Amino acid sequence: MKGLLIQVISGIILGLGCMGFGVSFAWPSTTLLLFKSENTTLNRPMSESEAALFGSLSSVGGMIGNPLMAVLLGRLGRKYSAILSTCVGLIAWTLVVFSSTVEVILTAIFLFGVSGSVMLVVPVYISEFCQENIRGIMTSLFVVFNGLGMLVSILLGSILSYHTMTYVFLVMSGAGVVLLSILKESPVVFMQKGKEEEAKKSVAYYRSWDPNSKEVMQEIEKIKRALNPDLDEDKSIFQSPEEEKLNPENPSIPQKPLTFMELLRKSRSTRRAMVVLLVLITAAIFQGLVVVVVYAIPLFSQVVPADVMSPALCSVLLCGINVVSSLLGGFLTDKAGRRMLIIVASFLTGTFCVIIGILIISEWGPKWLIAVFIYLYSISYTVGAGTVPFVMMAEVLLPEVKGYITMLIMEWAWLCNFALLYVFQSIVARYGIGPVFFVFAAISFLTSGYSIFFVPETKGLSVNVIQTLFLKKRRDLETEQ
Incomplete structure (x- = not known):
């Protein structure tokens, strides 16, 4: 405890x-x-x-x-x-x-x-x-x-x-x-630097165990396996999740650690994991909530009259809902699982975006209804695309490549953010805000469909087992889920 x-x-x-x-x-x-x-x-x-x-x-x-x-x-x-x-x-x-x-x-x-x-x-x-x-x-x-x-x-x-x-x-x-x-520093960093005793102390600190206990040694062995993986190109048999949990020991460690490029070139599972993460992060950005948050007050001033609700109050409610939704998303990733969560949440996000676009263009219904559906859109986005890709990014990659691949993915994310934020006001000025939500909806529906076929369930699994999931055939993956 x-x-x-x-x-x-x-x-x-x-x-x-x-x-x-x-x-x-x-x-x-x-x-x-x-x-x-x-x-x-x-x-x-x-x-x-x-x-x-x-x-x-x-x-x-x-x-x-x-x-x-x-x-x-x-x-x-x-x-x-x-x-x-x-x-x-x-x-x-x-x-x-x-x-x-x-x-x-x-x-x-x-x-x-x-x-x-x-x-x-x-x-x-x-x-x-x-x-x-x-x-x-x-x-x-x-x-x-x-x-x-x-x-x-x-x-x-x-x-x-x-x-x-x-x-x-x-x-x-x-x-x-x-x-x-x-x-305290991460135990993985100490192991990468060859400081095993410091790594033991770090594990013991974060788990409140004795540094010389059996539990600490098991965690150290897991880190060693993750830092020195058996490449999937050279494996003929993979451990199942059950086998991995029953056999935390007995790692197979190569004589010489591979460089980032060597591991990326030889590890098919790492390449596939990177592609899945790139797709999910791109989809998360173009589902559009980032522009709604950054331009919240100007946006609400356009779609909700000030006599109905002030733009500042609308924006505060939006951010408050985002915080609660983030907590809910974190809870659901460990309960419902990553895969099912992003499938359902992205579908709901697309549905809410379609409704928002129709309400804005047709000017049907009370103005406060637009704000309500923007909040629902925020909830479904934050629970799904706003949480799941980032959780997966932290758990599906091997430690030796995690820093570089995470950097490449975040670099791409920033580029997409810049493009979206820079052109958003110009697009709205030319076409109006309503059609923009239809674009967000299309991206959301595509995200849901992609996740059905290509995103594995990673809940509660170690990185070694997760890597094997990216090697399975699509039909095998669907059967297991």
Whole structure:
């Protein structure tokens, strides 16, 4: 019980780093209209092109920060990589607090994107110290806290003055850096560096076991197997999940560890896992909730009249619903399973998007009904595509390639984010907001169909067993599910 408590507290501390990024990511939603107005707190109003950059430049920062962090993740370790990411966010908030020029604010937005590399570090870090029976909900904590950060950003941005708000966010960012410093490094990092005794102490700390106990040695052997996998090209027989659980010992370790490119070239299961993750992450972005959150207040001002409900209140409710939905999604990943959850949730997301599009275009029904279906869309998205791909990304990849592949996937995600956020306002100005939701619906339905045929169930399985699932024929996979 004590070990479980330590894991939960450590996960919450790491989640605070993601919360800081959520705060900065949603910040444009509450300040965009102010910065464009004649009453701006900046040295001059932002132009339309600068306003577009203000909403999307963080994605460019993310594209630069992620590859840097992928390199540092192995060299610095998980703990100090997380600290470095949050320190970049602290620097960005310092710029915001002490400067009022448009150019410096845009630079800060870029740095906020660089600090988003914490979203790469946290799920990897948590998955490496967390026990398997709670891995789903614990890994999803970074999604929960990211949503909580967005809620705090919009809520405080609506009730505090501009300068008070920025000082509060600066203090929050600094507190996050301090709390991260008390964590212990991941045992996987110690094993990668050949420090087995330190790895034992790390496992013992997070599980509250004796460092010399049998349980700790079993965990160390599992890490050794994951770091030195038998390549699927050379295997003729795979262990079933039951066999793997009954035989945690007896690993087959090659004489020389393979490099990232060698392992990627020789491991068919790793390549397939990477493709599945790329598809799911791409689909998650183009299901569209990211633009709804970033442009929440301007969006709600278009679809819901102020006399029905204020755009600020609509936005606060949206972020609050996202936080609760993230908790629900984390719980359901360990109860319903990853595969079924994304299939059903993506289908519901598509259905709600179709309804929203029809309501906006036809102007049928009361205006508050549009807000209700946007909230339902947010729930189904967050529970499914907003949670499942990130949980799977932390658990399906071998430790030797996890950092690099996660970086490549997040790099692609940032590129998609930038493209979507940058063109969103132009598309809405030309075609209206209604047709955009039909595009989101099509992507959601395609995600559900793809998941039926290509996404395996990974709930409660070790990475060695999960890798074998990506080698099975599609018909075998469907039969097993």
